[in-house]
Amino acid sequence: MTTLPDVVRGKRSPAARLASVTGHWAVRFALIVIALLWLTPTAGLLSSSLRDPADISISGWWKVFDLNGSFPWILDPDQFTWSNYDALFQNEQVMDSLLTTVLITVPATALVVFVGALAGYAFAWMDFPGRDWWFLAVVGLLVVPIQVALIPVAKLFGWLGIFETTTGVILFHAAFGLPFAIFLLRNFFAEIPRELLEAARLDGAGELRLFLRVVLPLGGPAVASLGIFQFLWVWNDMLVALIFADSTNPPVTVALQQQVRQFGNNIDVLAPGAFISMVIPLAVFFAFQKQFVSGVMAGAVK
Amino acid sequence: MPTPTTTPPPTGGEPGQTPAPGQEKAAAAKRGSALRSRPWLAALFLLPALVLLGALIVYPIGYSLVRAFLDQDGSGFAGFDNFNEVFTDDTTLTAFRNNLIWVIVAPAVCTALGLIFAVLTERVRWGTAFKLLVFMPMAISMLAAGIIFRLVYEQDPDRGVANAMWTTVHDTFVDTAPWPEARPRPDAPLRASGDGSYTTRGTVSAADPASIPLVGIPPRETADALPAERAAPGGKGEITGTVWQDFVKGGRSEHGVIDQNEKALKGIEVEAVRDGRTVATAKTGADGTFTLPAKAEGAHLRLPGSNFEAPYGGVDWLGPTLVTPAIIGSYVWMWAGFAMVLIAAGLAGVPRELLEQARVDGAGEWTVFRRITVPLLAPVLAVVTVTLMINVLKIFDLVYIISPGATQKDANVLALQLYLESFGGGANQGVGSAIAVILLLLVVPVMVVNIRRLRRESRR
Numbered sequence: 001m002t003t004l005p006d007v008v009r010g011k012r013s014p015a016a017r018l019a020s021v022t023g024h025w026a027v028r029f030a031l032i033v034i035a036l037l038w039l040t041p042t043a044g045l046l047s048s049s050l051r052d053p054a055d056i057s058i059s060g061w062w063k064v065f066d067l068n069g070s071f072p073w074i075l076d077p078d079q080f081t082w083s084n085y086d087a088l089f090q091n092e093q094v095m096d097s098l099l100t101t102v103l104i105t106v107p108a109t110a111l112v113v114f115v116g117a118l119a120g121y122a123f124a125w126m127d128f129p130g131r132d133w134w135f136l137a138v139v140g141l142l143v144v145p146i147q148v149a150l151i152p153v154a155k156l157f158g159w160l161g162i163f164e165t166t167t168g169v170i171l172f173h174a175a176f177g178l179p180f181a182i183f184l185l186r187n188f189f190a191e192i193p194r195e196l197l198e199a200a201r202l203d204g205a206g207e208l209r210l211f212l213r214v215v216l217p218l219g220g221p222a223v224a225s226l227g228i229f230q231f232l233w234v235w236n237d238m239l240v241a242l243i244f245a246d247s248t249n250p251p252v253t254v255a256l257q258q259q260v261r262q263f264g265n266n267i268d269v270l271a272p273g274a275f276i277s278m279v280i281p282l283a284v285f286f287a288f289q290k291q292f293v294s295g296v297m298a299g300a301v302k
Numbered sequence: 303m304p305t306p307t308t309t310p311p312p313t314g315g316e317p318g319q320t321p322a323p324g325q326e327k328a329a330a331a332k333r334g335s336a337l338r339s340r341p342w343l344a345a346l347f348l349l350p351a352l353v354l355l356g357a358l359i360v361y362p363i364g365y366s367l368v369r370a371f372l373d374q375d376g377s378g379f380a381g382f383d384n385f386n387e388v389f390t391d392d393t394t395l396t397a398f399r400n401n402l403i404w405v406i407v408a409p410a411v412c413t414a415l416g417l418i419f420a421v422l423t424e425r426v427r428w429g430t431a432f433k434l435l436v437f438m439p440m441a442i443s444m445l446a447a448g449i450i451f452r453l454v455y456e457q458d459p460d461r462g463v464a465n466a467m468w469t470t471v472h473d474t475f476v477d478t479a480p481w482p483e484a485r486p487r488p489d490a491p492l493r494a495s496g497d498g499s500y501t502t503r504g505t506v507s508a509a510d511p512a513s514i515p516l517v518g519i520p521p522r523e524t525a526d527a528l529p530a531e532r533a534a535p536g537g538k539g540e541i542t543g544t545v546w547q548d549f550v551k552g553g554r555s556e557h558g559v560i561d562q563n564e565k566a567l568k569g570i571e572v573e574a575v576r577d578g579r580t581v582a583t584a585k586t587g588a589d590g591t592f593t594l595p596a597k598a599e600g601a602h603l604r605l606p607g608s609n610f611e612a613p614y615g616g617v618d619w620l621g622p623t624l625v626t627p628a629i630i631g632s633y634v635w636m637w638a639g640f641a642m643v644l645i646a647a648g649l650a651g652v653p654r655e656l657l658e659q660a661r662v663d664g665a666g667e668w669t670v671f672r673r674i675t676v677p678l679l680a681p682v683l684a685v686v687t688v689t690l691m692i693n694v695l696k697i698f699d700l701v702y703i704i705s706p707g708a709t710q711k712d713a714n715v716l717a718l719q720l721y722l723e724s725f726g727g728g729a730n731q732g733v734g735s736a737i738a739v740i741l742l743l744l745v746v747p748v749m750v751v752n753i754r755r756l757r758r759e760s761r762r
Contacts, residue, residue: 023667027422031432034419038436041450041635044463048453060461061453119351128344132760136753141359143745143752145696147717148738151369151724151731152362175358178351207343236443238699239717243725253445260703263452274449278442285441289434292441293643 049271050080056267084272094273097255101277104166104241104251105234108173112230113223115174116181120219121211123182124189125197135186141179149176150243157244168244169251173234181226184298188222189215225295228288232281252277363742369735376731384736394733397714400626404697404715408630408637409690413683415634416641420649421671423642433646437639444636448703451632455619455704465616472614479611480569481523484516487548489557498607501575505600511535512543512603515558516567521551530566531589539596543603545570546590566590570609574598620705622712629704629713633697641686648682649675692745716741 047061055063064079088094122128123135153172157163162171192215200214216223238253245251250258256273259266285292373380388394419436423429439447456462459469486492486500492514495501506512511533530546547565548557555561566589574582574594581601584592619628652675660670676683698717705713716737724734 024425028426031422031426031429035432035435038439038635040463041454042439044453045446045450056461058460060459060463060466062463062466115350115354118347122344122347126340126344126347128341128348131344134348136756138355139756140749140753141355143692143748144359144363145692145717145738145741145745147696147720148366148742149358149362150720151734151738152365153358154725155365156357156361171354172358175354178355179359182351207340207347211347232441236445238443238445238702239721242721253443256445256449257703260449260452261707263706267453270449271453274446278446281441281443282438285438293437296440296640297644297647 045271045275048267049084049275050082052079052081052083053268055079056271084268085276088269088272088276091269094252094255094276097250097252098276100166100245100249101235101251101253104169104173104245105231108170108177108234109227109231111170111174112177112181113227116178116226117185117216117219117223118211119178119182120185120189121215123186124192125215126207135182138179138182142183144176144179146172146176146240154243164244164246166246169241172240172244173230173237177230177233181230184226184295185219185222188219192218221291221294222298224288225291225298228284228291229295231284232292235281366735366738366742369731370739372732372735374730374732380732384732385740387733388736388740393711393714394716394719394737396711397716397719400714401695401697401716403626404630404633404694405691407627408633408694408697409687411630411634412637412641412690413645413687415638416643416645416686417676417679417683419638419642420646421675423646424649433639433642437643439636440639442636444699445703447632447636448700451629451635451700451704454632455628457616457618457620459616462616462619464619469614469616472616476614477608478613479609481516481519481567482610482612483518483520483523484547484567484570484610485518486515487517487557490515490548491558492605495604496607498610499604501602501604504602506541506543506574506594506598506603508536508539508541508596508599512541513558513560514543514545514572514603514605515548516545517547517549519547519567521549524565524567527565527568528588528590529562530560530564531591532560533591533593536593539599541574541594541596541598541601543572543592544590545572545586545592545605571606573604573606574601575604576601580604620709622709625705625709625713629700632700632704633694636700637690637693641690644686645679645682648679652678688748692748695741695744 044061047064048056051061051064064076065074119138123131123138149172154163157165157168162168196218197210197214200210205213236253237251238257241251241254242257245254247254252273256270256277259270259273263270369376370384371380371382372378373383388398419432423432426432454462454464457465459465491503492500493503502512502514524547527547530544533542533544536542544560545567546560547567548559549555550561550563553561553563555564566586568586568588568590570586570592572584572586572592572594573580574597576598582594582598584594586592618624656678657670657674660674661667665673696717697715698721701710701713701715701718702721710718720734720737720741723729723737724731
């Protein structure tokens with residue numbers, strides 16, 4: 001620490017300094033090993049997705065490296081082929097399922113953000129009887145497991161005629177995304193300086209205008225966090241889609257899940273399929289890490 | 303995705319956006335008087351949210367609470383029969399037990415790893431890159447993670463990387479059989495002698511080097527072996543001999559004779575056995591020859607079964623005993639990053655001076671970690687653990703995808719059982735609802751804590 005005088009630092013014995021240097025290298029080495037360990041499963045999927053089905057069935061994906069050669073191992077690019085991906089792009093079912101995923105994810109995300117922002121604004125800046133109690137009730141719903149709703153909502157959707165439709169999936173996701181959305185946005189909106197809102201009021205802005213023109217733009221960071229969070233959550237969902245989506249035109253998670261039953265013989269379909277389904281979430285993750293992380297933190301830590 | 307467990311949050315947006323504490327408090331105080339009293343407008347703003355929450359969360363809770371006490375087709379009152387079945391039926395009991403293992407083990411392991419990673423990355427310049435890598439699996443679906451780990455856990459060590467690593471480690475410490483496929487021809491001077499071993503029909507003498515011909519090895523495996531050598535008679539009464547592959551691909555081979563181009567079998571253990579007791583042992587060299595001491599004179603030679611054991615096939619990761627730990631492993635891969643990021647944020651708030659002072663006072667790193675860092679982080683660790691527990695309670699996708707059909711019942715968890723029971727052909731929504739109610743009851747304490755915290759905060 002810079003606040004410590006150098007005299008104090010100088011007190012450390014040479015042995016202690018040596019220990020700290022070796023400790024440093026040990027830490028680095030350990031982190032590299034852990035990083036490789038963490039990367040290996042994904043590398044396996046990627047490598048498998050790029051290999052010929054005949055190769056997949058007789059040898060491990062790591063055989064794309066020449067393990068007998070000297071370290072660092074040489075990657076043998078001849079073993080890679082785009083044929084699995086070509087086949088996948090020709091596969092209409094898979095392409096349709098990706099489209100279905102988009103058609104579910106985008107509206108579900110927009111709905112949660114918009115409806116959540118409306119309610120969050122009302123909880124933060126509008127006056128109505130029992131406001132705090134209503135908000136407590138919403139907070140109570142934060143941890144309700146979706147399993148509680150599966151059977152009743154299936155019945156309800158059946159009665160409404162939207163069981164096994166994209167609409168049903170969207171509504172279900174919207175409902176279960178809302179408690180977090182309201183909670184997050186209300187707390188963020190509440191911190192907007194009151195003077196700003198009052199000034200807008202004096203200028204004659206109505207409630208809706210205030211919401212659309214002042215609160216929503218100022219809430220940008222929180223809205224972005226929420227949107228990314230919700231987008232990933234819906235894109236990656238399998239259980240809700242398994243029950244509520246149209247089984248003849250399911251989103252990509254369910255389409256791949258149907259393939260898992262024959263696991264072993266269809267890695268040439270599963271591996272590239274899984275990888276394609278990961279591309280969008282990973283792109284979103286890398287593009288908006290900061291917002292994603294702050295969304296995660298808002299969810300868990302004070 | 304993580305479910306919030308505490309309130310109020312923080313900031314929502316970027317850390318820099320948080321107003322100063324005084325300002326925040328003032329805003330909170332003023333908010334009490336709100337802006338304008340127009341309840342009908344507020345109702346309009348709240349309406350969409352309340353309709354969705356009411357119809358798809360609140361009403362279903364009530365429905366499930368009632369449905370759990372009705373029988374299979376929902377027409378009659380069943381009392382506690384459904385709950386009774388959950389706790390007596392073998393299938394659901396297994397699911398319940400596994401859920402318990404999950405809730406105890408997975409959050410603990412994730413939090414412990416997250417803490418270690420967070421502390422280690424603090425001192426490395428590329429710590430951020432490391433964190434990004436470990437956090438990345440959180441962005442992908444559990445389905446994709448499931449497929450990834452189905453590949454990792456494949457049984458065949460030539461296909462599954464877990465077993466490839468494991469067998470490599472295993473074979474480093476345990477000798478492996480050099481020639482698992484080798485066996486004698488029926489007309490060879492060897493007979494099977496139990497436990498996969500072979501014994502010579504005749505006895506050996508120093509004057510006459512022994513010939514032990516074997517076949518059955520794929521030629522490509524001996525491509526690099528040296529040609530077999532006829533052993534010279536040993537000096538000082540030593541017994542010698544050769545073990546070789548009595549076969550030439552595409553060539554002429556006389557049975558029992560070392561022909562040209564026939565390959566030596568290296569590393570085979572040869573025992574001299576007299577009256578059922580092993581008197582001496584030797585191993586064949588690169589040219590296939592071996593030498594036994596003189597006391598082996600007149601003994602039978604035996605090739606013990608360990609020479610021919612099938613190679614070690616690795617661990618049955620997705621078999622009945624290991625399937626749950628294996629799937630928990632995949633969960634840890636996904637969620638340790640979550641714990642790490644939250645703990646790292648907490649760590650950033652630990653006063654540096656305190657740590658540095660302790661170090662200057664002569665405390666070792668371990669003591670600093672145990673006595674200062676961990677106690678200061680305790681609240682964060684608790685929040686992370688509870689969040690993960692709630693998440694793990696509902697674990698479904700990973701178990702459904704990774705466990706193969708044969709061991710799905712061994713890996714079963716409550717959420718999977720609910721799905722199978724209500725939608726997967728079980729057709730008993732009474733029991734399904736009972737499971738749902740149990741899951742709900744298990745999160746009620748967290749719900750209460752959340753609400754009480756919020757009330758305390760707003761009163762302040």
